[in-house]
Amino acid sequence: MTILVCDKDGTMTTTASGARFVDSPTDQTPLLGMQQAIVNFGPELLLCASNQGGVAASYKSIGSAIMEFEFLFQLYPELDAACFCPDYAGKLCYVLKSAPDADFSPQIKIYDGDSYRKPGPGMLKLIQSWYRNDLLYVGDRPEDEQAASAANIPYLHINAFIKEYS
Numbered sequence: 001m002t003i004l005v006c007d008k009d010g011t012m013t014t015t016a017s018g019a020r021f022v023d024s025p026t027d028q029t030p031l032l033g034m035q036q037a038i039v040n041f042g043p044e045l046l047l048c049a050s051n052q053g054g055v056a057a058s059y060k061s062i063g064s065a066i067m068e069f070e071f072l073f074q075l076y077p078e079l080d081a082a083c084f085c086p087d088y089a090g091k092l093c094y095v096l097k098s099a100p101d102a103d104f105s106p107q108i109k110i111y112d113g114d115s116y117r118k119p120g121p122g123m124l125k126l127i128q129s130w131y132r133n134d135l136l137y138v139g140d141r142p143e144d145e146q147a148a149s150a151a152n153i154p155y156l157h158i159n160a161f162i163k164e165y166s
């Protein structure tokens, strides 16, 4: 069984408002076809790994980013955990909800080698450190593919994923 790891913006969700960037935590709606594609894929676990450069750019607070993920957990009740990197340097990784190595909410990991900010492989390597299962990463941007490649994890673009599992 495979653990499915997804990028958030443009992969699991799009903005409800139609704006380019999420303008409030609830300005999110599931990307068309993604919920069904996840069901059809049938992952053993579902995780999210997301850059949140909007925090570094001061478009949103860290609290607002956390609320954004809490709303994501409502949109995707089967989502087991989410990681996000809020800083440009890629030194911080917030981990929300359950993961097997700890009880936490949120847990903050400090950089220990690979940048957490995609295209750095740090977030995906952190997830790899929790599980022995096969992983698949799904995203929508070149940095998603680059991060997966650097972490040696198979990658599918969101369009290919939805096409294959719709």
Ligand SMILES: [Mg+2]
Binding pocket: 007, 008, 009, 010, 011, 139, 140, 141
């Ligand atoms: Mg994206």
